[in-house]
Amino acid sequence: MILAIDVGGTKMAAGLIARDGSVAASGRATTPQGADAETLWRTLADLVEPLSGEVEGVGVGCGGPMIWPDGEVSPLNIPGWRRFPLRARLTARFPGVPVRLHNDAACLAVAEHWRGAGQGSQAMLGMVVSTGVGGGLILNGRLVDGRTGNAGHIGHVVVEPERGSRCGCGGTGCLETVASGPALVTWALAHGWTPHPAPGDNRGRAGYREDRRVTARVLAADARDGNPVALRAMERAGRGLGVAIASATHLCDLDLVTIGGGLAQAGEPLFWPLEEALRQHARMGFARRVKVVPAALGQEAGLVGAAALLLAGDAYWGRTDA
Amino acid sequence: MILAIDVGGTKMAAGLIARDGSVAASGRATTPQGADAETLWRTLADLVEPLSGEVEGVGVGCGGPMIWPDGEVSPLNIPGWRRFPLRARLTARFPGVPVRLHNDAACLAVAEHWRGAGQGSQAMLGMVVSTGVGGGLILNGRLVDGRTGNAGHIGHVVVEPERGSRCGCGGTGCLETVASGPALVTWALAHGWTPHPAPGDNRGRAGYREDRRVTARVLAADARDGNPVALRAMERAGRGLGVAIASATHLCDLDLVTIGGGLAQAGEPLFWPLEEALRQHARMGFARRVKVVPAALGQEAGLVGAAALLLAGDAYWGRTDA
Numbered sequence: 001m002i003l004a005i006d007v008g009g010t011k012m013a014a015g016l017i018a019r020d021g022s023v024a025a026s027g028r029a030t031t032p033q034g035a036d037a038e039t040l041w042r043t044l045a046d047l048v049e050p051l052s053g054e055v056e057g058v059g060v061g062c063g064g065p066m067i068w069p070d071g072e073v074s075p076l077n078i079p080g081w082r083r084f085p086l087r088a089r090l091t092a093r094f095p096g097v098p099v100r101l102h103n104d105a106a107c108l109a110v111a112e113h114w115r116g117a118g119q120g121s122q123a124m125l126g127m128v129v130s131t132g133v134g135g136g137l138i139l140n141g142r143l144v145d146g147r148t149g150n151a152g153h154i155g156h157v158v159v160e161p162e163r164g165s166r167c168g169c170g171g172t173g174c175l176e177t178v179a180s181g182p183a184l185v186t187w188a189l190a191h192g193w194t195p196h197p198a199p200g201d202n203r204g205r206a207g208y209r210e211d212r213r214v215t216a217r218v219l220a221a222d223a224r225d226g227n228p229v230a231l232r233a234m235e236r237a238g239r240g241l242g243v244a245i246a247s248a249t250h251l252c253d254l255d256l257v258t259i260g261g262g263l264a265q266a267g268e269p270l271f272w273p274l275e276e277a278l279r280q281h282a283r284m285g286f287a288r289r290v291k292v293v294p295a296a297l298g299q300e301a302g303l304v305g306a307a308a309l310l311l312a313g314d315a316y317w318g319r320t321d322a
Numbered sequence: 323m324i325l326a327i328d329v330g331g332t333k334m335a336a337g338l339i340a341r342d343g344s345v346a347a348s349g350r351a352t353t354p355q356g357a358d359a360e361t362l363w364r365t366l367a368d369l370v371e372p373l374s375g376e377v378e379g380v381g382v383g384c385g386g387p388m389i390w391p392d393g394e395v396s397p398l399n400i401p402g403w404r405r406f407p408l409r410a411r412l413t414a415r416f417p418g419v420p421v422r423l424h425n426d427a428a429c430l431a432v433a434e435h436w437r438g439a440g441q442g443s444q445a446m447l448g449m450v451v452s453t454g455v456g457g458g459l460i461l462n463g464r465l466v467d468g469r470t471g472n473a474g475h476i477g478h479v480v481v482e483p484e485r486g487s488r489c490g491c492g493g494t495g496c497l498e499t500v501a502s503g504p505a506l507v508t509w510a511l512a513h514g515w516t517p518h519p520a521p522g523d524n525r526g527r528a529g530y531r532e533d534r535r536v537t538a539r540v541l542a543a544d545a546r547d548g549n550p551v552a553l554r555a556m557e558r559a560g561r562g563l564g565v566a567i568a569s570a571t572h573l574c575d576l577d578l579v580t581i582g583g584g585l586a587q588a589g590e591p592l593f594w595p596l597e598e599a600l601r602q603h604a605r606m607g608f609a610r611r612v613k614v615v616p617a618a619l620g621q622e623a624g625l626v627g628a629a630a631l632l633l634a635g636d637a638y639w640g641r642t643d644a
Contacts, residue, residue, distance in 0.1 A: 065607065123469040137573070139468065140640055144461045146575020147445040150608040151461070156572035158603050161481055161565045170605030171568070243483045246493070247566075248573055250478035251459070253468020281480050283492030285387065286472040318462055 002310050003048060003055045003094070006302035007031075007062040007086075008104065009077030014048045015300065017059075017307035021115045023300050025051060035080050041089060048093075058090050058099040059306035061107030068149025069319050071101035076168075100309040100317050102143075106152055107305030108295070109136025110143055110316045112258045114308040117296035121256040125248055126295070127154055129241070130261035131216075133176045139252055143316040155180070157244040178240040181216030181263055184233050188219055193229040196222050217262060223269035234269035241270075242277025249282050249290045260295030324632050325370060325377045325416070328624035329353075329384040329408075330426065331399030336370045337622065339381075339629035343437045345622050347373060357402050363411060370415075380412050380421040381628035383429030390471025391641050393423035398490075422631040422639050424465075428474055429627030430617070431458025432465055432638045434580045436630040439618035443578040447570055448617070449476055451563070452583030453538075454490075455498045461574055465638040477502070479566040500562040503538030503585055506555050510541055515551040518544050539584060545591035556591035563592075564599025571604050571612045582617030 001024060006013040008031065015026030029047045032039055063075035071087025090099045102110075109126025112118040118126060118138070127135040133155030137144040144151040155176035156169050164173020165183075177183050195218050223230035245257050263270060274292065282288060297304060309317045323346060328335040330353065337348030351369045354361055385397035393409025412421045424432075431448025434440040440448060440460070449457040455477030459466040466473040477498035478491050486495020487505075499505050517540045545552035567579050585592060596614065604610060619626060631639050 123473070139461065139466045139473070140464070142462070144466075144574065146461065146608075147577035147611070148575055148608040150606075151445070151573065151575040153572040153575070153606075153609075156606070156609075157569040158481075158565050159483055161483075161561075161599075161603075171603040173603070174572075239483075243480050244569075247479040247569060250475040250496075251473065251570055251573065252466065253470055253473040253475070255469040277483075281483075281493040281495070284472075284475075284478070286468075286470040287475075287478075289469070 001054055001056060002307040003051055003058045004303040004306040005044070005048065005058065005060045006104065006107070006306060007044070007060065007073075007075065007078070009063060009075065012044055012047055013303055014051055015303040016051050017303060017311070019311055021304050021307065021311070023303060026300065026303065027051070031078060037080050037084050040078065040080050045093065052094070055094055055097055057097050057310040058094055059309040060086065060090065060099070060101040061104040061302050061306040062086060062101060064103045064150065066101070066103065066149065068102070068145070069100075071099070073101075098310060102149065102306075102309060103134075103136070103152070104302060105134030106136035106143060107309070108260060108301050109138060109152065109258070109305070110308045111297050111301040111305030112260070112295050113138045114312055114316070115297065115304055116301065117258045117293050118256055123252055123254045124256040124258065125152070125154060125245070125252070125254055127257060127259045128261040129179060129259055129263040131181050133180050137252065141315060142318065145318065154244055154248060157247055159240040159243045175240050175244045179237040179263075184219055184237050184263075185215045187236065188229050188233040191229050191232065193219065193222070193227065193233070195219070196225070196227065217265075220263065220266035220269070224267060231269055234266060235273040237263075238270045238273030239277040242274040243281055245274070245290070245292060246278050246281035246287070249287045250284075253286055254290050257290065257292045258295045259292065260301065264294050323376055323378060324629040325373055325380045326625040326628040327366070327370065327380065327382045328426065328429070328628060329366070329382065329395075329397065329400070331385060331397065334366055334369055335625060336373055337625040338373050339625060339633070341633055343626050343629065343633070345625060348622065348625065349373065353400060359402050359406050362400065362402050363406075367415065374416070377416055377419055379419050379632040380416055381631040382408065382412065382421070382423040383426040383624050383628040384408060384423060386425045386472065388423070388425065388471065390424070390467070393421070395423075420632060424628075424631060425456075425458070425471065425474070426624060427456030428458035428465060429631070430582060430623050431460060431474065431580070431627070432630045433619050433623040433627030434582070434617050435460045436634055436638070437619065437626055438623065439580045439615050440578055445574055445576045446578040446580065447474070447476060447567070447574070447576055449579060449581045450583040451501060451581055451585040453503050455502050459574065463637060464640065467640065476566055476570060479569055481562040481565045497562050497566045501559040501585070506541055506559050506585075507537045509558065510551050510555040513551050513554065515541065515544070515549065515555070517541070518547070518549065539587075542585065542588035542591070546589060553591055556588060557595040559585070560592045560595030561599040564596040565603060567596070567612070567614060568600050568603035568609070571609045572606075575608055576612050579612065579614045580617045581614065582619075582623065586616050
């Protein structure tokens with residue numbers, strides 16, 4: 001069995017994954033907010049304890065950035081870990097078994113390629129569109145690491161070169177500035193959108209404004225209901241996604257793009273303009289063949305991808321050091 | 323010895339390449355303009371004839387598009403070859419030895435990685451900026467083919483998503499619409515540039531307008547002399563290149579970009595705005611490390627890269643069929 005771990009800003013998950021990718025057991029814990037490094041580590045250690053019987057290897061997906069493949073992690077949304085030696089700590093806890101760690105978005109792409117919507121793809125980009133926009137690249141049937149393990153940052157492909165907004169990365173006009181959930185909500189509120197509470201929801205408008213994750217979902221629902229500002233926000237995001245996917249397709253000769261994450265649920269208001277922009281920009285024979293599909297795996301994709309770092313030969317782990 | 327062949331719209335070149343990448347013998351011929359498929363083939367066959375003694379393998383770089391790895395070629399600028407079975411014809415001419423064929427831009431990237439400015443790079447984009455803008459991607463130390471052998475099309479990364487010009491590929495706003503030699507010249511002429519003949523050149527302005535390859539070089543010279551329209555044209559191209567390189571760096575975690583082709587000679591007027599735009603958009607730690615350098619190999623790079631398809635183990639040829 002492989003012990004798989006998925007570390008995120010809101011939750012940590014762990015599971016035992018069999019050779020065929022099935023999840024034999026799993027658990028999750030809330031990531032303690034504002035905690036120091038050791039408190040965070042104890043939360044994780046307690047979570048994996050009941051799963052530690054017959055572990056043959058440990059695979060980890062973690063938010064970036066990180067020093068890779070060494071596995072010193074500094075997740076943007078876990079301030080208590082800065083250059084935390086997560087891989088070394090897990091190696092000390094599980095001596096004698098390999099520990100492999102990669103970016104969480106890379107693990108999600110790996111999961112889709114190994115057991116999800118990307119099976120058999122020679123050249124795939126697995127995307128996550130959520131509070132951020134990330135991804136993983138699988139080319140010639142293998143996970144691309146890049147020089148420092150950071151390949152797949154589709155969220156920072158530039159889609160508004162000259163008049164784009166400032167991005168969290170320090171640049172301007174990145175895809176993430178038009179297509180992430182918070183970016184969509186900020187744009188819609190600035191253009192007069194009033195969130196429309198769902199029936200039975202009693203928080204009112206102020207409550208929505210404070211909870212950015214919920215409001216992106218509300219925005220998507222309003223777009224499906226025909227709200228014109230919500231539709232324009234989704235159209236802007238969809239066009240940005242289509243342009244970035246066209247560029248990535250030309251550069252990497254992709255045959256498939258999978259899209260997961262919360263906004264992948266937005267449906268036609270997002271995917272129609274995405275397809276329109278993609279087909280407008282990707283015109284050469286090889287590029288017209290690219291398909292964009294929803295991710296097939298659900299909640300456990302992060303664990304499945306982390307386990308695949310060990311279970312899939314060297315397809316997703318080309319380093320010889322672990 | 324490897325017989326290397328480089329097929330382009332203006333010339334064909336062939337050479338015998340030793341295991342260390344040195345060129346033992348070579349020859350070139352003018353590509354017959356407007357010729358039919360068999361005339362083109364005879365030109366090539368005559369060119370390789372004196373080099374056909376002790377050939378252990380044949381490597382070919384050819385203008386795209388092509389059916390790959392089968393090697394049926396339809397070079398845009400050689401109208402007489404449409405789905406011409408170049409690889410099959412060479413296999414018939416050299417029975418019993420492997421014949422490998424790839425896009426010419428991929429071969430130039432391979433040459434720089436194998437023996438030029440890209441040696442040791444884990445994640446490199448080798449670019450050609452000339453009458454077109456092309457490239458080849460080398461990730462995890464290996465040439466990326468993509469689904470159909472077309473990876474590396476950096477010239478069709480979108481840098482002007484909304485108001486861009488129509489591109490030869492059918493899309494709009496591609497890098498090639500702002501950074502290729504002809505695009506630069508068209509833009510400069512439309513904005514009032516008058517080509518400034520070099521001393522001793524007696525063709526006058528009309529002659530320059532007709533010869534697009536020369537005028538891009540003249541434009542570069544005028545920019546270095548401080549002509550304001552020429553400088554703006556170079557700045558626009560340089561910024562486009564910088565934006566596209568930033569996007570490619572984020573997507574593929576590149577450590578190096580090499581730039582060859584005629585416009586790589588343009589110097590500061592092109593490279594200064596390129597660096598400025600790149601540094602403005604590529605701000606994350608891993609992306610700031612990317613270096614942009616001129617290609618190191620000269621005229622024979624195409625032959626060296628074609629030979630490397632066979633001489634470098636499976637680094638640049640992952641297929642098992644030849």
